[in-house]
Each structure stands twice: as C-alpha cells, then as structure tokens.
Amino acid sequence: MARQIEPPSTKRASRAKTMTGAQVLVEALRREGVEVLFGHPGGASLPIYDALYDARDVRHILVRHEQVAAHAAVGFARASGKVGVCTATSGPGATNLVTGITDAMMDSVPVVAITGQVPRPVIGNDAFQEADVTGVTMPITKWNHLVMDVGDVAPSVQRAFYLARTGRPGPVLVDIPRDVSQESCTPEFLEGVPVPEYHPALDGTPKQITAAVEMLAAAERPVIYAGGGIISAEASVELTALAERTRIPVTLTLMGKGAMDETDPLCLGMLGMHGSVFANYAVNEADVILAVGARFDDRVTGRLRDFAPKARFIHIDIDPAEIGKNKPAHVPIVGDAKRVLGALAAQARAPKIDGWWAQIEEWRQRYPFRYRQRDGAISAQYVCEQINRLTGGSAIVATDVGQHQMWMAQWYRPRGPRSFISSGGLGTMGFGFPAAMGAKFACPDRQVIAVVGDGGFQMTMQDLITAVVHRMALPIIILNNGALGMVRQWQTFFYHDRRSASILRNPDFARIAEAFGARGIRVERPEQVDAALTMALAVEDGPVVVDILCDPEENCLPMIPSGQSVAEMIIDE
Amino acid sequence: MSETHTATISVLVENSPGVLVRVAGLIRRRGVNIHSLSVGPTENPAVSRMTIVVDTPPDRTEQFAKQLRKLVEVRRATSIDGAATVDRELALIKVNATPGTRMEIMEIANVFRANVVDLTDRTMTLEVTGKGEKVDAILSLLSKHGIREVARTGQVTLVRGPQAT
Ligand SMILES: Cc1ncc(C[n+]2csc(CCOP(=O)(O)OP(=O)(O)O)c2C)c(N)n1
Ligand SMILES: [Mg+2]
Numbered sequence: 146m147a148r149q150i151e152p153p154s155t156k157r158a159s160r161a162k163t164m165t166g167a168q169v170l171v172e173a174l175r176r177e178g179v180e181v182l183f184g185h186p187g188g189a190s191l192p193i194y195d196a197l198y199d200a201r202d203v204r205h206i207l208v209r210h211e212q213v214a215a216h217a218a219v220g221f222a223r224a225s226g227k228v229g230v231c232t233a234t235s236g237p238g239a240t241n242l243v244t245g246i247t248d249a250m251m252d253s254v255p256v257v258a259i260t261g262q263v264p265r266p267v268i269g270n271d272a273f274q275e276a277d278v279t280g281v282t283m284p285i286t287k288w289n290h291l292v293m294d295v296g297d298v299a300p301s302v303q304r305a306f307y308l309a310r311t312g313r314p315g316p317v318l319v320d321i322p323r324d325v326s327q328e329s330c331t332p333e334f335l336e337g338v339p340v341p342e343y344h345p346a347l348d349g350t351p352k353q354i355t356a357a358v359e360m361l362a363a364a365e366r367p368v369i370y371a372g373g374g375i376i377s378a379e380a381s382v383e384l385t386a387l388a389e390r391t392r393i394p395v396t397l398t399l400m401g402k403g404a405m406d407e408t409d410p411l412c413l414g415m416l417g418m419h420g421s422v423f424a425n426y427a428v429n430e431a432d433v434i435l436a437v438g439a440r441f442d443d444r445v446t447g448r449l450r451d452f453a454p455k456a457r458f459i460h461i462d463i464d465p466a467e468i469g470k471n472k473p474a475h476v477p478i479v480g481d482a483k484r485v486l487g488a489l490a491a492q493a494r495a496p497k498i499d500g501w502w503a504q505i506e507e508w509r510q511r512y513p514f515r516y517r518q519r520d521g522a523i524s525a526q527y528v529c530e531q532i533n534r535l536t537g538g539s540a541i542v543a544t545d546v547g548q549h550q551m552w553m554a555q556w557y558r559p560r561g562p563r564s565f566i567s568s569g570g571l572g573t574m575g576f577g578f579p580a581a582m583g584a585k586f587a588c589p590d591r592q593v594i595a596v597v598g599d600g601g602f603q604m605t606m607q608d609l610i611t612a613v614v615h616r617m618a619l620p621i622i623i624l625n626n627g628a629l630g631m632v633r634q635w636q637t638f639f640y641h642d643r644r645s646a647s648i649l650r651n652p653d654f655a656r657i658a659e660a661f662g663a664r665g666i667r668v669e670r671p672e673q674v675d676a677a678l679t680m681a682l683a684v685e686d687g688p689v690v691v692d693i694l695c696d697p698e699e700n701c702l703p704m705i706p707s708g709q710s711v712a713e714m715i716i717d718e
Numbered sequence: 719m720s721e722t723h724t725a726t727i728s729v730l731v732e733n734s735p736g737v738l739v740r741v742a743g744l745i746r747r748r749g750v751n752i753h754s755l756s757v758g759p760t761e762n763p764a765v766s767r768m769t770i771v772v773d774t775p776p777d778r779t780e781q782f783a784k785q786l787r788k789l790v791e792v793r794r795a796t797s798i799d800g801a802a803t804v805d806r807e808l809a810l811i812k813v814n815a816t817p818g819t820r821m822e823i824m825e826i827a828n829v830f831r832a833n834v835v836d837l838t839d840r841t842m843t844l845e846v847t848g849k850g851e852k853v854d855a856i857l858s859l860l861s862k863h864g865i866r867e868v869a870r871t872g873q874v875t876l877v878r879g880p881q882a883t
Contacts, residue, residue: 279736283743288790291735308790342732343790466784 215245374438
C-alpha cells in the first residue's frame with residue numbers, strides 16, 4: 146500500500162539546522178517534556194545513546210534488564226500522570242520490553258517505547274538481532290510505527306506521545322532502524338494536533354447525563370463503581386463531589402484504589418474477588434450502579450450473569466468499546482470521566498437512601514477485614530496494616546502480584562489518587578519493585594514503598610543496583626511466606642492442597658541487599674516488625690530491603706472463587 | 719460458543735503499511751473466522767475500504783466494529799447488519815465443457831447473466847456477479863459438469879440511498 150498521506154490540517158513547521166535522526170529523536174523527547182527515560186543500550190540503539198550523551202536535560206536511567214525499564218516507565222506514568230518512556234535495542238532488547246508494554250496496555254498507562262531496529266537494507270533478512278518488533282507488539286500497543294525515513298522521526302514521536310496520553314491512554318512503540326538514526330536531515334516538527342483524525346469524545350451528551358441524574362435520584366440502593374479511569378482522567382475531585390452531594394456509596398476497583406480518600410466513610414474500598422464483603426454485598430443488592438472508568442473485569446464481576454443481578458447500569462467511559470462489552474448499559478455515556486462526573490456532580494440530586502446506608506453499615510460492622518495471628522508467627526496482613534498506620538495512607542505504594550498484593554489492597558487506604566500502583570489487568574509478577582523505582586523518579590519528594598512477594602521480587606531484583614546507584618530512598622518490603630502464596634492458596638482450595646511447584650527455597654534477601662550495597666534487614670518475630678518498618682521508612686540515602694518472614698499458611702480472604710458469584714464468597718468468620 | 723451468523727462490517731482505513739494485518743489480527747485474536755474480506759481503494763486515494771464478512775454471534779458484531787474503531791488507522795467502521803444494502807461479489811468459474819455440453823452451460827450462464835470470458839475445447843470460464851447466494855446457486859448448477867477452479871472476490875457492500883456506509 147502507498148505511504149501514509151500527511152493529514153491535511155497538519156502543517157509542517159519549525160525548520161532547524163541539520164541533525165541526525167537520533168538527535169531529532171532526543172530533541173523530540175525534549176519537546177514532549179521528557180526529563181527521564183529508562184533503558185538499556187545495544188548495537189541498534191548506539192546512535193540514540195550517542196545523542197543522549199550530549200543531552201543533559203533528558204536523563205537516561207540505565208537498568209539491568211529491559212523489563213525493568215518498561216515497568217519503571219509505567220510506575221513513572223502512574224505516579225505522575227505524565228507519559229513514561231523506555232528504550233531498548235533491537236531484537237532481545239525489544240522483546241524484553243514486551244511484558245511491560247502488555248502490562249501498560251492492560252492497565253491503560255501512557256508509555257512510549259523507543260526501540261532500535263536493524264538498518265533498513267537488512268530488515269527482513271534475519272539480520273543479527275533482528276526481530277519484527279512492530280509485528281510482535283501489534284496487539285499490545287495502542288499504536289506502533291516502524292520509521293523508514295529520517296524525516297518521519299519527529300512526526301512519529303509527536304504522534305506517539307499524543308496517542309499515548311489522549312483518549313484512553315496506552316502504550317505506543319516507535320521502532321527506529323540504526324541507519325535512520327544515523328542519517329542527517331533538517332528536522333521538521335508538526336504544529337498543532339499531530340493526529341487530527343483521532344478525536345475521542347470528551348463530553349457526554351446532555352440527554353444521557355440528564356437520564357443518569359434522574360436514575361440516580363430515583364435509586365433506592367445505588368452504588369458508584371469507580372475504576373482506574375478516574376485516576377487517568379484526574380477526576381478524583383469530581384468523583385468525591387458527586388459522592389458527597391448524593392451520599393451514594395463508592396466502591397473502587399484495584400486500579401481505582403485511591404480514586405477517592407479511602408478513609409472517607411462514603412468509600413467502601415475495593416470490590417471483587419478479594420474485595421470487602423460489604424462492598425460486594427452492596428453491589429449485589431444495588432438497584433442502580435454508576436460505573437465509571439471501569440471495565441467490568443472478571444476479577445470484579447465473577448460470573449457475569451450473577452453480577453449485580455438487580456441493578457440497572459449507568460456506564461461512563463472514554464472508550465466506547467468498553468460500554469456494553471460485558472454488561473448492558475441502560476444509560477451509556479461516552480466521555481472523559483472528569484468532564485462527565487463534573488456535569489453529574491453539578492446536576493445530581495440526592496436519593497433517599499438512609500435505609501440503604503443502615504444496611505451497608507450493618508454489613509461493614511459485621512464483616513470487617515480480619516486476620517488471625519498465630520503464636521510467634523508474623524501475619525502478612527498485620528504488616529500491611531502497620532504500613533498503612535505508619536504512612537497514614539499518604540505514601541505511594543507499589544505492589545507486586547500475589548497474596549501480598551491483595552492484602553495491601555485490603556489494608557492500605559490511600560488518601561488520594563496515584564498512591565497505589567499495582568499490576569491489575571495483566572497481573573505481572575516482577576512489576577512492583579521496578580514500578581516503585583519509576584514512581585520515585587517521578588515523585589522524589591514523596592515517600593514511595595515497594596511491597597513485594599518473595600517470588601515476584603526474584604523476577605526483577607537484579608535492579609537493586611539501579612536503586613543503589615541513584616541512592617533512592619526506597620524501602621522494599623518483602624512479605625516472605627516461603628511460597629508462591631497465591632498459587633499455594635488456589636492449590637489448597639481447589640487442588641486438594643497438592644502444593645505442586647509453589648513452595649520456595651529462598652536466598653537470604655537481606656544479605657543479597659548488602660551485596661548490592663543496599664541495606665538489608667531480616668525480620669523474624671512480630672515484635673520486630675514495627676521498628677524495622679519505622680527504620681526503613683526513615684532512611685533517606687538508599688534502598689532498604691526488609692525481609693519479613695510471614696506465616697506461610699495464611700490465605701487471602703474473603704474470596705469469590707474465579708467464575709463464581711457473591712453467593713459463593715468464602716468468608717473468614 | 720453461542721449461535722453464530724455472518725455479519726458484514728464495512729471499514730474505511732488509511733492506506734498505509736500494516737493496516738490489513740492490524741484489522742485481521744484484531745479479528746483473529748477473538749477466535750472469529752473471517753468468511754470473506756475484500757480490500758480496495760475508494761474515491762479518496764488516502765483511504766481504502768475493507769468489506770469484512772465474519773462468522774460471529776449476532777450480539778458481538780457491534781463490539782467488533784467498536785474494537786476496529788479503536789485502531790488509529792481506522793477512520794470508520796460500521797456494522798451493516800440489518801441496513802438496506804447492495805451486496806455484490808464477483809466469481810470466476812472454470813468448468814469442464816466439451817462441445818457436447820457447451821450449449822447447456824451457456825444456458826445456465828444466460829439465466830445468471832454470466833459472461834463467458836475464456837473457452838477451450840475442454841473448459842469454459844464464466845464470470846458472474848451478484849449476491850453470494852447467486853454465486854452459490856450457479857456453482858451448484860454447474861457442479862455436475864465438474865468445476866475445475868473457482869476464484870471469488872468476497873462480498874463488497876454499500877448502504878442504499880444517500881446515507882454513507
Ligand atoms: C510473570 C508471572 N508468572 C506467574 C504468575 C502467576 N502467579 C500469580 S501470583 C503468583 C505467586 C506469587 O508469589 P509471591 O511473589 O511470593 O507472592 P505471594 O502470593 O506469596 O504473596 C504466581 C506464580 C504471574 N502472575 N506472573
Ligand atoms: Mg510469597
């Protein structure tokens with residue numbers, strides 16, 4: 146097919162002096178406001194690295210594995226709301242990014258990945274370190290592009306950033322052959338919107354907003370079900386305003402954690418597979434559900450047919466494809482969460498729901514999160530509770546994936562958005578520590594904590610050295626249960642406790658930390674937990690690994706088994 | 719899997735490298751069979767039209783169109799199930815034909831307004847245009863003579879009247 150024709154409304158402008166493709170790339174990053182990018186060099190990206198050598202204001206953070214670069218870019222983006230950037234060389238470098246890019250796709254995180262490619266003349270010849278990276282990443286990016294002309298470097302990068310951050314955010318990849326990076330050109334940057342044909346709808350239609358206002362005002366048992374879209378859209382203020390004005394209870398998805406102050410009594414915390422009993426009961430009994438920036442993921446809904454069986458749905462999302470995908474929407478509203486919730490909050494009338502609240506409060510009293518503390522053993526939930534207490538919910542917490550993730554989701558109550566960073570859609574082990582590093586680069590003045598499992602930490606812990614090199618004040622709390630705990634739990638519940646490949650023999654993490662030049666603390670008894678956490682939170686000049694030996698037999702409850710419903714919820718009583 | 723039917727989706731795409739793969743990949747990923755797919759330029763040289771016929775559960779068709787619209791290179795995607803449309807397909811059919819059976823085949827061709835586009839002492843090639851069912855019908859009538867080869871373009875579709883497809 147013919148080369149893409151320049152969209153008519155986009156002018157080429159800003160002529161400048163001659164530069165190499167790589168220098169144009171760096172200049173384009175600068176223009177997008179990129180101050181830090183995470184990456185690892187290699188043959189095909191040598192020209193890019195040479196250009197970065199001169200760029201004082203675009204700081205490159207060298208990681209030890211490209212997966213870490215991608216996760217750090219995600220952590221950076223989720224903590225800051227800006228686009229995260231990562232870079233890798235061709236072939237193995239680029240394929241090492243794949244997990245992180247997929248993670249960004251599933252959780253709608255704005256990330257731009259820049260990869261080196263083999264020179265144009267040998268593309269398609271199985272050249273050394275050649276991989277068809279635009280082919281590989283086609284289903285896991287919002288858009289990707291192989292740059293075949295040096296004049297196309299600047300516009301491609303501009304389009305990449307625009308697409309990554311607008312509409313439903315997501316990852317974008319730009320693949321640049323080495324000879325394109327080396328070639329000279331006079332760069333031309335686009336002026337105005339770089340992708341004029343892409344224009345997401347932002348304001349819901351007034352008619353639908355009125356319909357939503359009426360449905361909420363007449364509701365007897367309404368619930369707001371809020372997801373990560375609130376955080377992407379910076380709509381926390383509007384969500385809180387709507388909840389306060391109507392007194393409608395709010396439940397949050399894993400991705401939506403912190404979308405409103407979780408210590409607010411209007412907030413019921415997380416729903417879904419490991420959500421609170423009261424949040425799940427409320428949704429189960431609701432007659433009207435306002436879903437916003439959420440996608441009815443199976444970890445939230447369980448068996449779709451039985452999810453919120455009495456409810457009619459108002460569904461707000463920037464992505465029209467989400468509306469009606471899993472559950473029919475009675476009032477569909479395509480738009481930006483901030484704008485639509487703003488309009489709703491301005492017009493909403495409070496329904497009469499005192500009886501509904503009495504019911505919810507009764508559930509909340511009766512079924513709080515709880516845990517047992519066996520003699521001498523440290524319960525992981527206790528540690529999570531202490532982290533919440535010591536930080537007051539004001540730290541940024543990044544978690545890995547597994548039991549500890551769900552316990553942190555249950556016990557950590559962020560006071561606001563961009564404070565809970567966890568791999569939701571993809572459930573990527575190895576995510577937590579690199580994401581915490583990315584968050585710390587984005588927010589150096591905030592307390593950032595990584596809470597990881599003994600299994601997941603071992604997937605990316607080689608990058609402890611990166612945290613040491615940059616003297617990052619970063620406590621890494623390992624909830625060490627000597628197991629792939631979540632796998633062991635499923636085996637206990639659903640496979641006759643046959644612990645196939647789920648028990649870990651671990652290295653001594655504290656000593657590993659010391660070998661990297663970090664601090665390491667090993668905690669074996671409950672009475673040591675508080676002091677160790679307090680100390681780790683106070684360290685300001687480098688990472689601290691706190692290896693906490695936890696009760697290996699603890700299960701994460703409540704739990705709605707996969708594909709089941711609230712009726713089958715396993716409750717710890 | 720719930721019951722399936724064939725649905726037609728018309729897609730306007732940017733005429734740029736990789737678009738066909740993106741569209742096909744999006745459908746493949748959902749485990750759906752592409753019944754036919756035809757691509758060609760439109761009145762605007764920057765834009766191509768794809769007409770895709772897929773086997774899909776009826777309630778999934780609109781979801782398909784929505785997912786297709788999310789591809790940056792897709793300008794428009796419409797599920798044209800139920801709309802009044804003109805649907806056409808072209809087929810080339812190479813059938814065994816001896817001097818003794820030629821007349822009979824010509825008769826069939828006449829009824830279906832098919833053109834004879836090639837003739838040898840053993841074969842005849844017909845060109846027929848119409849809805850898919852019409853092509854199916856002529857194929858079944860010709861089958862007793864022995865069909866050697868068939869090439870079908872797949873369906874192309876436009877909505878009737880001034881409204882855009
Ligand atoms: C990359 C990857 N591989 C496998 C899994 C499947 N998985 C989900 S949770 C889990 C166990 C995690 O163990 P650990 O990190 O020790 O955390 P815990 O559950 O013990 O808290 C596994 C293997 C996954 N989510 N990601
Ligand atoms: Mg573990």
